[in-house]
Amino acid sequence: MGLEKEKYLKIRKAQAQGVRTVEELKEIESLLRNACACKNVTIDEVVKAVENGADTVEKVGEATKAGTGCGRCKGIISDIIENKR
Numbered sequence: 001m002g003l004e005k006e007k008y009l010k011i012r013k014a015q016a017q018g019v020r021t022v023e024e025l026k027e028i029e030s031l032l033r034n035a036c037a038c039k040n041v042t043i044d045e046v047v048k049a050v051e052n053g054a055d056t057v058e059k060v061g062e063a064t065k066a067g068t069g070c071g072r073c074k075g076i077i078s079d080i081i082e083n084k085r
């Protein structure tokens with residue numbers, strides 16, 4: 001699964017600087033768990049939609065709103081669908 005470049009750079013920067021606080025750890029955790037930043041949809045929510053029968057990026061969008069903003073996360077959604085087949 002490809003992480004978006006922006007998130008990847010933020011995580012790498014945090015690693016390089018040394019994460020010190022629980023808040024910083026939580027922020028990284030939420031970045032890693034989030035599938036769609038525009039609509040604030042977690043990877044878990046996308047996985048549940050796929051398990052409930054959403055077998056296309058469009059159907060996941062109808063169920064969760066993920067991928068209905070900028071569309072940048074459609075690759076991640078597609079990866080999740082592929083991995084659940």
Ligand code: FES
Pocket residue numbers: 035036037038039066067068069070071072073074
């Ligand atoms: S990040 Fe999902 S639509 Fe923009």
